[in-house]
Ligand SMILES: NC(=O)c1ccc[n+]([C@@H]2O[C@H](COP(=O)([O-])OP(=O)(O)OC[C@H]3O[C@@H](n4cnc5c(N)ncnc54)[C@H](O)[C@@H]3O)[C@@H](O)[C@H]2O)c1
């Protein structure tokens with residue numbers, strides 16, 4: 378692959394992520410790469426088409442007129458060249474003076490509303506039908522049928538309610554439009570009428586000549602962006618004369634009579650007042666600088682995220698440091714430069730959420746405590762991995778669920794196949810996910826594995842096993858660290874008991890909830906009961922599997938009996954199985970397989986004989 382192909386590949390990947398509301402890089406970074414491609418090959422087809430969006434599970438509609446992208450001016454010279462081109466075209470049709478209008482370039486999801494059809498841009502020619510968005514509560518500003526516009530979220534609403542949960546309102550808007558199941562934040566934003574379709578025709582506009590526009594760009598910016606409460610990534614300037622528009626026409630990428638005016642972002646100098654630390658869903662602990670309030674492109678900035686720990690340390694960013702911040706279309710401003718370093722830089726040693734000791738990756742601080750409430754994702758992955766259902770609920774899947782607000786087992790276990798589909802999973806995968814949840818509940822599972830799956834610190838599989846041979850599960854989860862310590866169990870000392878006690882308290886309700894869902898638990902026999910009766914039983918220390926429909930009593934009762942006699946009740950036949958107890962309707966194949974492994978196959982009657 379050559380450099381150009383590699384770059385285009387990367388752009389395609391970044392674009393797909395961005396269109397799905399999950400950008401991997403900042404817009405400025407993406408734009409830089411686009412300009413790099415333009416420098417290498419200005420005629421590259423990637424630059425000549427609208428960057429496409431792909432939304433699964435939505436109907437497609439053809440646009441009567443293609444919905445295009447915009448040409449971009451980064452410098453005033455780019456704008457001057459545009460005005461010159463327009464002037465030339467005007468002369469060709471005998472127009473002596475050209476009038477322009479300038480308005481905000483809204484940073485949301487482009488849409489077209491003709492009064493009946495409501496559609497996204499899609500690939501420019503064909504978009505996705507999203508009338509469902511209006512039913513969900515997206516407000517059409519100025520009413521229906523106003524043509525092209527942008528679906529956006531109120532910026533003040535976002536900053537007040539959502540800034541700590543989501544990186545950019547645009548990502549939330551995409552999520553709201555594309556998924557049928559909404560997380561609580563999205564639901565609330567819709568109820569609060571914060572998500573709106575703003576037709577471009579409704580925007581506040583400056584009008585004037587080309588030279589005026591060039592001469593007073595700053596004042597124009599103030600005028601049209603001043604009162605706006607939506608995320609903006611520049612301005613749009615366009616010719617107003619219909620005849621000139623028609624004469625100039627369009628490329629496959631943009632209208633020749635329209636241009637976006639982008640700025641590298643406004644910067645400001647401020648002072649760091651304090652540094653606070655936030656824990657992300659993967660346990661990454663990032664510093665947030667609380668700064669003296671400062672106005673940057675119309676917004677008052679009070680907090681700046683510093684993503685890199687090393688930078689904080691090497692450039693000494695702490696209270697008192699003077700820094701330059703930049704805000705380029707992004708809602709959340711970035712640290713650009715350290716002008717005066719701080720005297721004191723303190724890096725925390727324990728997690729600000731759970732207080733566990735932090736570890737340091739090469740660039741980041743990490744909370745590795747799986748119980749840390751900030752780490753829903755890791756906890757859910759651990760659950761499915763420990764239960765053995767990780768084939769379905771792998772990292773990617775869980776990440777997607779958590780991002781859409783399904784961040785607890787309680788919420789995930791409620792999902793039906795259609796709901797998985799609405800979250801963006803394919804129909805087959807959705808069916809599989811739903812079935813996998815069912816299987817995890819109905820397949821027998823050892824209680825110690827079930828307990829270990831909650832990921833309580835210091836409570837792995839072997840600890841769970843040991844503890845459950847002393848306390849039954851329902852009793853154990855009520856215990857404090859001190860009570861566990863007091864039971865004087867070998868290997869359970871101070872810190873371990875404390876971790877287990879605190880951890881259990883955190884997940885107690887979740888454990889109860891999962892128990893209520895009816896998991897098929899194979900109960901670990903209590904050491905006391907085993908000791909009493911097991912020594913001379915024929916089942917003592919033997920591996921026993923029950924299969925088929927039991928006629929004389931319930932399977933659970935039989936398992937309980939076997940355990941009391943010292944048997945190890947297993948869920949399936951393995952090399953360690955001694956007896957396979959068959960109820961009704963057991964396939965000949967299963968029996969044959971067990972026999973091949975040297976397992977003694979017995980029926981219910983024989984089982985009762987053995988235990989009597
Ligand atoms: N961060 C990333 O990874 C990433 C990836 C891809 C694209 N992007 C960003 O997306 C943008 C390019 O994509 P694009 O082609 O969708 O947008 P564009 O910047 O080329 O502009 C065209 C779009 O502007 C919108 N618009 C907003 N206000 C408007 C107004 N008043 N009048 C007319 N149009 C208006 C319309 O949706 C139109 O489709 C760039 O800003 C780029 O940084 C970012």
Ligand SMILES: [Zn+2]
Pocket residue numbers: 656728729730731732733744745746749750751
């Ligand atoms: Zn933590």
